[in-house]
Amino acid sequence: MSEEKGWREIPRGGMILEPGNARKYETGSWRTFKPVVDFNKCIHCLFCWIYCPESAIIVKENKMSGFDLAHCKGCGICAKECPKKAIEMVKEEK
Protein backbone atom coordinates (compact mmCIF):
# COMPACT_ATOMS: atom_id res chain seq x y z
CA MET A 1 0.00 0.00 0.00
CA SER A 2 1.21 3.51 -0.87
CA GLU A 3 2.27 5.81 1.95
CA GLU A 4 -0.60 7.46 3.81
CA LYS A 5 -0.77 11.23 3.39
CA GLY A 6 -1.60 13.99 5.87
CA TRP A 7 -4.64 16.28 5.60
CA ARG A 8 -2.62 19.10 4.02
CA GLU A 9 -1.47 16.92 1.12
CA ILE A 10 -4.72 15.26 0.04
CA PRO A 11 -6.75 16.87 -2.77
CA ARG A 12 -9.59 19.20 -1.84
CA GLY A 13 -12.77 17.33 -1.02
CA GLY A 14 -11.09 13.93 -1.40
CA MET A 15 -11.16 14.19 -5.19
CA ILE A 16 -9.21 11.70 -7.26
CA LEU A 17 -7.29 13.71 -9.84
CA GLU A 18 -5.35 10.85 -11.41
CA PRO A 19 -7.40 8.32 -13.38
CA GLY A 20 -6.67 4.65 -12.78
CA ASN A 21 -4.81 5.14 -9.53
CA ALA A 22 -6.90 2.41 -7.87
CA ARG A 23 -4.08 0.06 -8.94
CA LYS A 24 -1.97 1.71 -6.25
CA TYR A 25 -4.34 0.30 -3.66
CA GLU A 26 -2.89 -3.13 -3.08
CA THR A 27 -5.81 -5.25 -1.92
CA GLY A 28 -3.59 -8.34 -1.75
CA SER A 29 -3.08 -7.58 1.94
CA TRP A 30 -6.71 -8.59 2.59
CA ARG A 31 -6.05 -12.21 1.54
CA THR A 32 -6.40 -15.25 3.82
CA PHE A 33 -6.26 -17.93 1.10
CA LYS A 34 -4.16 -17.62 -2.01
CA PRO A 35 -4.84 -19.31 -5.36
CA VAL A 36 -2.32 -21.86 -6.62
CA VAL A 37 -2.63 -23.22 -10.18
CA ASP A 38 -1.67 -26.69 -11.33
CA PHE A 39 -0.49 -26.21 -14.92
CA ASN A 40 -0.76 -29.99 -15.52
CA LYS A 41 -4.55 -29.59 -15.27
CA CYS A 42 -4.97 -26.06 -16.72
CA ILE A 43 -6.36 -25.96 -20.29
CA HIS A 44 -6.01 -22.14 -20.61
CA CYS A 45 -9.73 -21.67 -21.16
CA LEU A 46 -9.34 -18.32 -19.28
CA PHE A 47 -12.58 -18.74 -17.34
CA CYS A 48 -10.56 -17.58 -14.31
CA TRP A 49 -9.56 -14.42 -16.18
CA ILE A 50 -13.19 -13.71 -17.14
CA TYR A 51 -14.53 -14.19 -13.61
CA CYS A 52 -11.77 -12.60 -11.53
CA PRO A 53 -13.31 -9.38 -10.04
CA GLU A 54 -9.87 -7.84 -9.47
CA SER A 55 -8.30 -8.49 -12.91
CA ALA A 56 -5.65 -10.39 -10.99
CA ILE A 57 -5.18 -13.26 -13.46
CA ILE A 58 -2.00 -12.72 -15.47
CA VAL A 59 -2.35 -13.75 -19.10
CA LYS A 60 0.64 -13.94 -21.44
CA GLU A 61 0.29 -14.85 -25.14
CA ASN A 62 -3.31 -15.92 -24.55
CA LYS A 63 -2.30 -18.31 -21.78
CA MET A 64 -3.04 -18.25 -18.07
CA SER A 65 0.35 -17.68 -16.47
CA GLY A 66 -0.28 -16.91 -12.79
CA PHE A 67 -1.76 -14.40 -10.34
CA ASP A 68 -1.17 -10.73 -9.50
CA LEU A 69 -0.86 -11.32 -5.76
CA ALA A 70 -0.52 -7.61 -5.00
CA HIS A 71 -4.21 -7.22 -5.91
CA CYS A 72 -5.73 -10.74 -5.51
CA LYS A 73 -8.03 -10.61 -2.43
CA GLY A 74 -8.23 -14.40 -2.23
CA CYS A 75 -11.96 -14.57 -2.94
CA GLY A 76 -11.66 -18.00 -4.56
CA ILE A 77 -13.98 -17.30 -7.50
CA CYS A 78 -11.31 -18.53 -9.94
CA ALA A 79 -11.04 -21.86 -8.11
CA LYS A 80 -14.81 -22.23 -8.02
CA GLU A 81 -15.26 -21.47 -11.74
CA CYS A 82 -12.30 -23.49 -13.08
CA PRO A 83 -13.85 -26.37 -15.13
CA LYS A 84 -10.77 -28.56 -14.61
CA LYS A 85 -10.39 -27.83 -10.85
CA ALA A 86 -6.84 -26.70 -11.62
CA ILE A 87 -6.84 -23.90 -9.00
CA GLU A 88 -6.56 -24.66 -5.30
CA MET A 89 -6.98 -22.12 -2.49
CA VAL A 90 -4.14 -22.52 -0.02
CA LYS A 91 -3.99 -20.81 3.38
CA GLU A 92 -1.45 -17.96 3.49
CA GLU A 93 1.51 -18.74 5.75
CA LYS A 94 2.58 -15.90 8.00
Place this chain on the structure above:
Amino acid sequence: MPKIIARTGDDAVAEAMRQINPDVVVAYPITPQTEIVQFFSEFVAQGRVKTEFICPESEHSAMSACIGASAAGGRVMTATSSQGLAYMWELLYIASSYRLPIVMPVVNRALSGPINIHCDHSDTMGARDSGWIQIFSENVQESYDNTIQAIRIAEHKDVLLPVMVTLDGFIISHAMERFEMLDDEVVQRFTGEYKPEYSLLDKEHPITYGPLQLFDYYMEQKRQQHEVMKSVAGIVLEVAKDFEKISKRKYGLFEEYKMDDAELGIVVLGSSAGTAKTVVDMLRKEGVRAGLLKIRVFRPFPAAEIASSLSHLKAIAVLDRSDTFGGLGGPVFEEICGALFNYQFPDGCRIPVVNYIYGLGGRDINLDHIKKVYMDLAEIVQTGKIKELVQYLGVRE
Protein backbone atom coordinates in the same frame (compact mmCIF):
# COMPACT_ATOMS: atom_id res chain seq x y z
CA MET B 1 -27.97 53.81 -10.77
CA PRO B 2 -29.58 51.57 -8.13
CA LYS B 3 -33.36 51.45 -8.34
CA ILE B 4 -35.34 52.11 -5.17
CA ILE B 5 -38.39 49.89 -5.22
CA ALA B 6 -40.82 48.10 -2.92
CA ARG B 7 -40.36 44.36 -2.95
CA THR B 8 -40.91 41.29 -0.77
CA GLY B 9 -37.91 39.26 0.38
CA ASP B 10 -38.69 36.37 -1.96
CA ASP B 11 -39.06 38.78 -4.86
CA ALA B 12 -35.76 40.51 -4.06
CA VAL B 13 -33.90 37.18 -3.78
CA ALA B 14 -35.38 36.05 -7.12
CA GLU B 15 -34.14 39.33 -8.66
CA ALA B 16 -30.68 38.66 -7.20
CA MET B 17 -30.75 35.21 -8.78
CA ARG B 18 -31.78 36.72 -12.11
CA GLN B 19 -28.87 39.13 -11.98
CA ILE B 20 -26.45 36.37 -10.93
CA ASN B 21 -27.77 34.35 -13.87
CA PRO B 22 -26.54 30.94 -12.63
CA ASP B 23 -25.75 28.12 -15.05
CA VAL B 24 -28.09 25.74 -13.27
CA VAL B 25 -30.96 26.17 -10.79
CA VAL B 26 -32.63 23.06 -9.41
CA ALA B 27 -35.40 23.92 -7.00
CA TYR B 28 -38.58 22.50 -5.54
CA PRO B 29 -41.19 24.93 -4.22
CA ILE B 30 -42.13 24.98 -0.53
CA THR B 31 -43.89 27.63 1.54
CA PRO B 32 -42.60 30.30 2.28
CA GLN B 33 -39.82 29.96 -0.31
CA THR B 34 -42.30 29.26 -3.15
CA GLU B 35 -42.22 32.74 -4.69
CA ILE B 36 -38.45 32.60 -5.18
CA VAL B 37 -38.89 29.57 -7.44
CA GLN B 38 -42.05 31.01 -9.00
CA PHE B 39 -40.50 34.38 -9.90
CA PHE B 40 -37.28 32.77 -11.07
CA SER B 41 -39.15 30.34 -13.31
CA GLU B 42 -40.83 33.36 -14.90
CA PHE B 43 -37.41 34.84 -15.67
CA VAL B 44 -36.50 31.53 -17.30
CA ALA B 45 -39.74 31.50 -19.32
CA GLN B 46 -39.16 35.10 -20.43
CA GLY B 47 -35.63 34.24 -21.53
CA ARG B 48 -34.13 36.80 -19.15
CA VAL B 49 -31.62 34.27 -17.82
CA LYS B 50 -29.59 31.61 -19.58
CA THR B 51 -30.06 29.23 -16.67
CA GLU B 52 -30.82 25.54 -17.11
CA PHE B 53 -33.80 25.35 -14.77
CA ILE B 54 -34.68 21.88 -13.49
CA CYS B 55 -37.91 21.07 -11.65
CA PRO B 56 -37.16 17.90 -9.68
CA GLU B 57 -39.66 15.74 -7.76
CA SER B 58 -38.27 16.60 -4.32
CA GLU B 59 -35.67 18.58 -2.41
CA HIS B 60 -33.60 15.43 -2.05
CA SER B 61 -33.38 15.31 -5.84
CA ALA B 62 -32.91 19.10 -6.04
CA MET B 63 -29.77 19.03 -3.93
CA SER B 64 -28.55 15.85 -5.66
CA ALA B 65 -28.82 17.55 -9.04
CA CYS B 66 -27.16 20.70 -7.66
CA ILE B 67 -24.23 18.56 -6.51
CA GLY B 68 -23.93 16.96 -9.94
CA ALA B 69 -24.17 20.29 -11.76
CA SER B 70 -21.66 21.94 -9.44
CA ALA B 71 -19.21 19.03 -9.79
CA ALA B 72 -19.60 19.46 -13.54
CA GLY B 73 -18.31 23.00 -13.09
CA GLY B 74 -21.47 25.11 -13.18
CA ARG B 75 -22.50 28.06 -11.06
CA VAL B 76 -25.41 26.48 -9.22
CA MET B 77 -28.23 27.75 -7.00
CA THR B 78 -31.34 26.42 -5.33
CA ALA B 79 -33.63 27.60 -2.51
CA THR B 80 -35.71 25.91 0.15
CA SER B 81 -37.41 26.08 3.57
CA SER B 82 -38.03 23.88 6.61
CA GLN B 83 -39.07 20.34 5.59
CA GLY B 84 -37.40 20.89 2.25
CA LEU B 85 -34.08 21.57 3.95
CA ALA B 86 -34.66 18.58 6.22
CA TYR B 87 -35.29 16.43 3.15
CA MET B 88 -31.94 17.58 1.70
CA TRP B 89 -30.13 16.57 4.88
CA GLU B 90 -27.81 13.81 3.70
CA LEU B 91 -26.93 15.78 0.56
CA LEU B 92 -26.03 18.91 2.53
CA TYR B 93 -23.10 17.07 4.05
CA ILE B 94 -22.08 15.70 0.67
CA ALA B 95 -22.15 19.13 -1.00
CA SER B 96 -19.87 20.62 1.67
CA SER B 97 -17.50 17.65 1.89
CA TYR B 98 -17.05 17.72 -1.91
CA ARG B 99 -16.33 21.47 -1.55
CA LEU B 100 -18.99 22.53 -4.04
CA PRO B 101 -19.83 26.27 -4.05
CA ILE B 102 -23.62 25.95 -4.25
CA VAL B 103 -25.58 29.00 -3.03
CA MET B 104 -28.94 28.39 -1.40
CA PRO B 105 -31.30 31.00 0.03
CA VAL B 106 -33.23 29.34 2.88
CA VAL B 107 -36.46 31.00 3.93
CA ASN B 108 -36.62 30.13 7.62
CA ARG B 109 -39.68 28.18 8.66
CA ALA B 110 -40.40 25.98 11.69
CA LEU B 111 -39.79 22.27 11.34
CA SER B 112 -42.73 19.90 11.76
CA GLY B 113 -44.29 18.74 13.99
CA PRO B 114 -46.78 20.00 14.62
CA ILE B 115 -46.87 21.17 11.03
CA ASN B 116 -46.44 24.93 10.81
CA ILE B 117 -45.51 27.23 7.94
CA HIS B 118 -44.27 30.28 9.86
CA CYS B 119 -40.86 31.53 10.85
CA ASP B 120 -38.38 30.13 13.26
CA HIS B 121 -34.77 29.10 12.84
CA SER B 122 -35.05 25.40 13.67
CA ASP B 123 -34.46 24.45 10.03
CA THR B 124 -31.11 26.17 9.45
CA MET B 125 -29.95 25.79 13.06
CA GLY B 126 -30.39 22.05 12.63
CA ALA B 127 -28.05 22.25 9.64
CA ARG B 128 -25.43 24.29 11.46
CA ASP B 129 -22.94 21.43 11.58
CA SER B 130 -23.42 20.36 7.96
CA GLY B 131 -20.32 22.21 6.77
CA TRP B 132 -22.23 25.00 4.99
CA ILE B 133 -21.47 28.66 5.52
CA GLN B 134 -24.56 30.31 7.06
CA ILE B 135 -25.37 33.99 6.60
CA PHE B 136 -28.44 35.49 8.29
CA SER B 137 -30.39 38.51 7.00
CA GLU B 138 -32.34 41.14 8.91
CA ASN B 139 -34.54 42.50 6.13
CA VAL B 140 -35.28 42.46 2.40
CA GLN B 141 -32.20 44.52 1.54
CA GLU B 142 -29.85 42.22 3.41
CA SER B 143 -31.44 39.11 1.88
CA TYR B 144 -30.69 40.52 -1.57
CA ASP B 145 -27.21 41.79 -0.67
CA ASN B 146 -26.23 38.56 1.08
CA THR B 147 -27.38 36.42 -1.86
CA ILE B 148 -25.11 38.36 -4.22
CA GLN B 149 -22.15 38.31 -1.84
CA ALA B 150 -22.64 34.59 -1.18
CA ILE B 151 -21.68 33.79 -4.78
CA ARG B 152 -18.29 35.45 -4.38
CA ILE B 153 -17.70 33.88 -0.95
CA ALA B 154 -18.67 30.36 -2.07
CA GLU B 155 -16.60 30.45 -5.27
CA HIS B 156 -13.50 32.07 -3.76
CA LYS B 157 -10.54 29.79 -4.54
CA ASP B 158 -9.58 29.59 -0.86
CA VAL B 159 -13.13 28.72 0.21
CA LEU B 160 -15.09 26.59 -2.29
CA LEU B 161 -17.87 25.79 0.13
CA PRO B 162 -21.66 25.91 -0.16
CA VAL B 163 -23.46 28.88 1.40
CA MET B 164 -26.93 29.22 2.92
CA VAL B 165 -28.38 32.72 2.98
CA THR B 166 -31.32 32.87 5.36
CA LEU B 167 -34.31 35.16 5.48
CA ASP B 168 -37.13 34.90 7.98
CA GLY B 169 -40.24 33.24 6.56
CA PHE B 170 -43.14 35.65 5.91
CA ILE B 171 -41.61 38.38 8.07
CA ILE B 172 -39.03 39.03 5.35
CA SER B 173 -40.07 36.69 2.55
CA HIS B 174 -43.61 38.08 2.19
CA ALA B 175 -43.45 41.57 3.69
CA MET B 176 -42.92 44.40 1.25
CA GLU B 177 -40.12 46.82 2.07
CA ARG B 178 -38.15 49.59 0.49
CA PHE B 179 -35.13 48.12 -1.17
CA GLU B 180 -32.38 49.23 -3.50
CA MET B 181 -31.73 47.00 -6.47
CA LEU B 182 -28.34 47.33 -8.09
CA ASP B 183 -27.97 47.49 -11.86
CA ASP B 184 -27.72 44.15 -13.62
CA GLU B 185 -24.29 44.98 -15.08
CA VAL B 186 -22.97 46.09 -11.68
CA VAL B 187 -24.00 42.78 -10.10
CA GLN B 188 -22.62 40.79 -13.01
CA ARG B 189 -19.30 42.59 -12.84
CA PHE B 190 -19.23 41.96 -9.10
CA THR B 191 -20.01 38.24 -9.30
CA GLY B 192 -17.79 37.75 -12.36
CA GLU B 193 -17.44 34.50 -14.20
CA TYR B 194 -17.05 31.24 -12.31
CA LYS B 195 -13.99 29.37 -13.54
CA PRO B 196 -13.99 25.95 -11.88
CA GLU B 197 -10.62 24.31 -11.38
CA TYR B 198 -12.09 20.87 -12.13
CA SER B 199 -15.08 19.67 -14.08
CA LEU B 200 -16.59 16.22 -14.36
CA LEU B 201 -17.25 17.05 -18.02
CA ASP B 202 -13.59 17.71 -18.82
CA LYS B 203 -12.75 14.43 -20.55
CA GLU B 204 -9.12 15.44 -21.06
CA HIS B 205 -8.64 15.52 -17.28
CA PRO B 206 -10.83 12.81 -15.78
CA ILE B 207 -11.48 13.13 -12.04
CA THR B 208 -13.53 11.33 -9.40
CA TYR B 209 -15.70 13.04 -6.79
CA GLY B 210 -16.71 11.23 -3.63
CA PRO B 211 -14.62 8.06 -3.46
CA LEU B 212 -14.95 5.77 -0.45
CA GLN B 213 -12.72 6.85 2.42
CA LEU B 214 -12.57 4.62 5.45
CA PHE B 215 -10.59 4.79 8.69
CA ASP B 216 -7.47 5.48 6.65
CA TYR B 217 -8.53 8.82 5.09
CA TYR B 218 -11.96 9.97 6.37
CA MET B 219 -10.49 11.78 9.35
CA GLU B 220 -7.94 13.70 7.26
CA GLN B 221 -10.83 14.77 5.03
CA LYS B 222 -12.81 16.12 8.00
CA ARG B 223 -9.73 17.86 9.37
CA GLN B 224 -9.32 19.61 6.01
CA GLN B 225 -12.97 20.74 6.11
CA HIS B 226 -12.49 22.07 9.63
CA GLU B 227 -9.47 24.05 8.48
CA VAL B 228 -11.03 25.68 5.43
CA MET B 229 -13.83 27.12 7.57
CA LYS B 230 -11.19 29.13 9.43
CA SER B 231 -10.28 31.07 6.29
CA VAL B 232 -13.89 32.00 5.55
CA ALA B 233 -14.16 35.01 7.89
CA GLY B 234 -11.38 36.89 6.10
CA ILE B 235 -12.93 36.23 2.69
CA VAL B 236 -16.37 37.32 3.92
CA LEU B 237 -14.87 40.65 5.00
CA GLU B 238 -12.94 41.03 1.74
CA VAL B 239 -16.10 40.42 -0.31
CA ALA B 240 -18.04 42.81 1.95
CA LYS B 241 -15.48 45.52 1.26
CA ASP B 242 -15.86 45.06 -2.49
CA PHE B 243 -19.63 45.03 -2.11
CA GLU B 244 -19.54 48.29 -0.21
CA LYS B 245 -17.90 49.90 -3.24
CA ILE B 246 -20.88 49.07 -5.46
CA SER B 247 -23.66 49.49 -2.89
CA LYS B 248 -22.34 51.89 -0.22
CA ARG B 249 -23.64 49.40 2.36
CA LYS B 250 -21.29 48.01 5.02
CA TYR B 251 -21.27 44.37 6.06
CA GLY B 252 -19.23 42.50 8.65
CA LEU B 253 -19.33 39.15 10.43
CA PHE B 254 -21.82 40.75 12.81
CA GLU B 255 -23.30 44.19 13.39
CA GLU B 256 -22.88 46.22 16.56
CA TYR B 257 -25.70 48.61 17.37
CA LYS B 258 -24.97 51.22 20.04
CA MET B 259 -22.53 48.84 21.67
CA ASP B 260 -19.66 51.24 22.36
CA ASP B 261 -20.85 52.45 25.77
CA ALA B 262 -23.52 49.78 26.33
CA GLU B 263 -23.96 47.97 29.62
CA LEU B 264 -26.90 45.72 28.76
CA GLY B 265 -26.62 43.79 25.52
CA ILE B 266 -28.83 41.53 23.45
CA VAL B 267 -27.49 39.06 20.88
CA VAL B 268 -29.96 38.24 18.14
CA LEU B 269 -30.07 37.25 14.49
CA GLY B 270 -32.59 37.61 11.68
CA SER B 271 -35.50 40.02 11.46
CA SER B 272 -35.91 40.40 15.24
CA ALA B 273 -32.73 42.49 15.22
CA GLY B 274 -34.79 45.27 13.61
CA THR B 275 -37.38 45.13 16.40
CA ALA B 276 -34.65 45.08 19.01
CA LYS B 277 -32.93 48.14 17.51
CA THR B 278 -36.15 50.10 17.97
CA VAL B 279 -36.21 49.04 21.63
CA VAL B 280 -32.56 50.07 22.04
CA ASP B 281 -33.44 53.53 20.69
CA MET B 282 -36.40 53.81 23.07
CA LEU B 283 -34.34 52.76 26.07
CA ARG B 284 -31.49 55.09 25.15
CA LYS B 285 -33.95 57.99 25.38
CA GLU B 286 -34.75 56.83 28.93
CA GLY B 287 -31.06 56.79 29.77
CA VAL B 288 -30.63 53.01 29.71
CA ARG B 289 -27.33 52.02 28.15
CA ALA B 290 -28.72 49.31 25.91
CA GLY B 291 -26.85 47.79 22.98
CA LEU B 292 -27.31 45.06 20.44
CA LEU B 293 -25.15 42.59 18.56
CA LYS B 294 -26.67 41.07 15.44
CA ILE B 295 -24.93 37.97 14.13
CA ARG B 296 -24.66 37.89 10.36
CA VAL B 297 -22.29 34.96 9.83
CA PHE B 298 -23.34 32.11 12.11
CA ARG B 299 -21.14 29.50 10.39
CA PRO B 300 -18.24 29.79 10.73
CA PHE B 301 -19.02 31.28 14.14
CA PRO B 302 -16.78 34.32 14.80
CA ALA B 303 -16.34 33.39 18.46
CA ALA B 304 -13.31 35.49 19.39
CA GLU B 305 -14.54 38.62 17.59
CA ILE B 306 -18.01 38.39 19.16
CA ALA B 307 -16.63 37.72 22.65
CA SER B 308 -14.37 40.74 22.29
CA SER B 309 -17.32 42.90 21.24
CA LEU B 310 -19.40 41.73 24.23
CA SER B 311 -16.55 41.81 26.76
CA HIS B 312 -17.38 45.24 28.25
CA LEU B 313 -21.05 44.51 28.97
CA LYS B 314 -22.50 44.02 32.45
CA ALA B 315 -25.17 41.52 31.39
CA ILE B 316 -26.06 39.74 28.16
CA ALA B 317 -29.24 38.13 26.85
CA VAL B 318 -29.14 35.80 23.87
CA LEU B 319 -32.35 35.48 21.86
CA ASP B 320 -32.84 32.12 20.15
CA ARG B 321 -35.54 31.44 17.59
CA SER B 322 -35.12 27.67 18.01
CA ASP B 323 -34.62 25.24 20.86
CA THR B 324 -32.21 22.39 21.45
CA PHE B 325 -34.50 20.33 23.73
CA GLY B 326 -32.11 19.08 26.35
CA GLY B 327 -29.12 21.24 25.55
CA LEU B 328 -27.99 24.02 27.83
CA GLY B 329 -30.19 26.50 25.94
CA GLY B 330 -30.76 27.61 22.37
CA PRO B 331 -28.02 27.09 19.78
CA VAL B 332 -26.93 30.76 19.69
CA PHE B 333 -26.80 30.84 23.50
CA GLU B 334 -24.50 27.83 23.58
CA GLU B 335 -22.16 29.42 21.03
CA ILE B 336 -22.05 32.71 22.94
CA CYS B 337 -21.40 30.97 26.27
CA GLY B 338 -18.59 28.96 24.66
CA ALA B 339 -17.11 32.08 23.08
CA LEU B 340 -17.13 34.03 26.35
CA PHE B 341 -15.78 31.09 28.34
CA ASN B 342 -12.73 30.98 26.09
CA TYR B 343 -12.22 34.74 25.91
CA GLN B 344 -9.25 36.08 27.85
CA PHE B 345 -10.73 38.70 30.16
CA PRO B 346 -7.93 40.90 31.52
CA ASP B 347 -9.48 41.03 35.00
CA GLY B 348 -10.94 37.53 34.89
CA CYS B 349 -14.48 38.88 35.09
CA ARG B 350 -17.49 36.80 34.26
CA ILE B 351 -20.50 38.41 32.59
CA PRO B 352 -23.92 36.95 33.41
CA VAL B 353 -25.50 35.53 30.22
CA VAL B 354 -29.14 34.46 29.98
CA ASN B 355 -31.16 32.92 27.20
CA TYR B 356 -34.62 33.58 25.80
CA ILE B 357 -36.31 31.19 23.39
CA TYR B 358 -38.81 33.16 21.33
CA GLY B 359 -40.84 33.29 18.13
CA LEU B 360 -41.23 29.56 17.57
CA GLY B 361 -43.58 28.71 14.71
CA GLY B 362 -44.01 32.40 13.87
CA ARG B 363 -45.06 33.56 17.35
CA ASP B 364 -44.89 37.34 17.33
CA ILE B 365 -42.12 39.11 19.15
CA ASN B 366 -42.91 42.73 19.91
CA LEU B 367 -41.27 45.75 21.50
CA ASP B 368 -42.59 44.90 24.97
CA HIS B 369 -41.04 41.43 24.90
CA ILE B 370 -37.61 42.83 24.11
CA LYS B 371 -38.02 45.67 26.57
CA LYS B 372 -38.75 43.07 29.25
CA VAL B 373 -35.49 41.31 28.36
CA TYR B 374 -33.52 44.54 28.90
CA MET B 375 -35.35 45.15 32.18
CA ASP B 376 -34.46 41.60 33.30
CA LEU B 377 -30.82 42.36 32.49
CA ALA B 378 -30.97 45.59 34.49
CA GLU B 379 -32.29 43.56 37.44
CA ILE B 380 -29.50 40.98 37.08
CA VAL B 381 -26.92 43.78 37.17
CA GLN B 382 -28.62 45.36 40.20
CA THR B 383 -29.08 42.16 42.25
CA GLY B 384 -26.13 40.19 40.90
CA LYS B 385 -28.45 37.20 40.62
CA ILE B 386 -29.82 35.22 37.66
CA LYS B 387 -33.32 34.02 38.46
CA GLU B 388 -33.72 31.81 35.39
CA LEU B 389 -31.00 30.89 32.95
CA VAL B 390 -33.28 29.94 30.06
CA GLN B 391 -36.75 31.39 29.61
CA TYR B 392 -39.48 31.30 27.01
CA LEU B 393 -40.56 34.67 25.68
CA GLY B 394 -44.20 35.20 24.74
CA VAL B 395 -45.45 31.75 25.70
CA ARG B 396 -48.72 31.25 27.60
CA GLU B 397 -48.19 29.63 30.99
